Amino acid sequence: MNEEIIIAIAEPNRLHILELLRKRPLAVQELTARLPVSQSQVSKHLRILSDAGLVKAYPVAQQRYYGIDPIGAKKLFTWAESFKPLWDAKSEIAHMYLEAVRTKQASIPTAAKPFTIERLIDAPRKLVWEAWTLPVLLSQWFAPDYYTVPVCELDVKVGGTIKLTMQAPDGTSFPMTGTYKEIVPKSKLRSIQSPLDENGKPLFDLDLTVVLSDEGKKTKVIITASALATSSKATPHLAGLQPGWEQNLANLDRMLTQKEVNM
Numbered sequence: 001m002n003e004e005i006i007i008a009i010a011e012p013n014r015l016h017i018l019e020l021l022r023k024r025p026l027a028v029q030e031l032t033a034r035l036p037v038s039q040s041q042v043s044k045h046l047r048i049l050s051d052a053g054l055v056k057a058y059p060v061a062q063q064r065y066y067g068i069d070p071i072g073a074k075k076l077f078t079w080a081e082s083f084k085p086l087w088d089a090k091s092e093i094a095h096m097y098l099e100a101v102r103t104k105q106a107s108i109p110t111a112a113k114p115f116t117i118e119r120l121i122d123a124p125r126k127l128v129w130e131a132w133t134l135p136v137l138l139s140q141w142f143a144p145d146y147y148t149v150p151v152c153e154l155d156v157k158v159g160g161t162i163k164l165t166m167q168a169p170d171g172t173s174f175p176m177t178g179t180y181k182e183i184v185p186k187s188k189l190r191s192i193q194s195p196l197d198e199n200g201k202p203l204f205d206l207d208l209t210v211v212l213s214d215e216g217k218k219t220k221v222i223i224t225a226s227a228l229a230t231s232s233k234a235t236p237h238l239a240g241l242q243p244g245w246e247q248n249l250a251n252l253d254r255m256l257t258q259k260e261v262n263m
Contacts (some may be wrong), residue, residue, distance in 0.1 A: 005076055008052035013037055014045045018054060018068065025058055025067030114226035115242045119249045121219050123256035125212050128219045129186040131252055132210060141251040142166075144244065151175070158183055162191060175200070187212055197233055204234040206241075221249060 009015050013035055020026060020034055028046065032039040046066055049055040053072035058065045121128055131137040133156045139149035143166045151165035162178030178193035190209040194202040205228040213220045223245055227238055 004052040005054060005072065005079075008049050008054055009076075011045070011048075013041075014049055017042070017045055017049065021055060021066060021068050025065040027063055027065050031066070114224065115245075116225075117223045117242070117245055117249060119221050119253060120215055121221060121253045121256055122217075123219055124217065125186055125214055125219045127256060128212055128221065128252075131256060132189060137255075138164075141255045142248055143251075144247055145251070156180060156183065156189075162193065177202075182209075192228075195237060203237055204228065221252075223249070 009018065016035060017031060020031060026034075028039060028042055031046075032042045035042060037045075046055060050057070050066075050069075053069055053075070055066050055072075056069040058067055131141065133154060135152040135154050138154065139152040142152070142164065143149050146169050148167045149164060150167050151163060153161075153163040155161050158180055160180045162176070162180070164176045164178075166174045166176075168174070175196045176193055177196065178191045180189065180191045182188065182190035188209070188211050190207075193206045193208055195204065195206075197203050207226050207228055209224045211222045211224075213222075225241070225245065227234070227241070
């Protein structure tokens with residue numbers, strides 16, 4: 001978005017002018033009567049808002065009225081709306097963190113505690129299955145917020161391999177490998193997944209089962225996971241394992257229900 005727009009609305013009186021003009025166009029004298037500044041200052045504010053493309057003059061007879069410029073308003077709206085995916089995501093993260101603290105999940109010192117997560121997704125089972133088995137879709141949700149998945153290779157068959165790398169905003173990479181152990185098309189995936197340390201050695205093995213079932217026009221996703229063969233470096237990773245998977249499912253849900261799928 002044009003930086004001038006942000007600068008223009010950062011001043012309280014100019015923001016107030018926009019709020020007044022949202023109801024109907026007003027003349028300078030009308031705006032002056034409603035603001036705690038002089039007419040010359042109002043004119044100056046209008047000039048700045050006009051230069052930013054947020055307001056425009058409408059001559060009527062001998063009078064000049066100022067109103068909202070629809071093009072500039074749309075730019076402002078589009079920019080603000082671009083933050084919409086973060087609203088639910090952040091509340092989801094906060095909820096999961098608080099839940100983890102409440103159950104002391106974040107301080108569990110041992111790796112062996114299994115967990116089960118259920119989520120109902122407003123999408124057909126075929127599409128949810130594809131989101132788990134097509135690299136182009138899995139890479140869009142299989143990571144925490146602000147992370148990317150630059151490497152996503154899936155050989156979806158019993159004995160087939162999984163190769164995946166998540167990348168943090170600072171460029172740090174978190175690779176993972178895995179092997180499919182059981183596959184029931186559109187219904188069940190079981191795999192052993194192994195996050196790797198900086199030397200390429202497994203931090204732990206995760207026995208992960210994903211079961212999909214129809215719930216009317218929606219799909220119930222049930223994840224069952226248990227950690228195996230852990231290392232001394234695994235504890236902090238395991239502490240956030242369940243909240244991490246809950247966030248992944250929230251991302252999957254958001255991608256499918258908000259139709260943000262990119263093929």
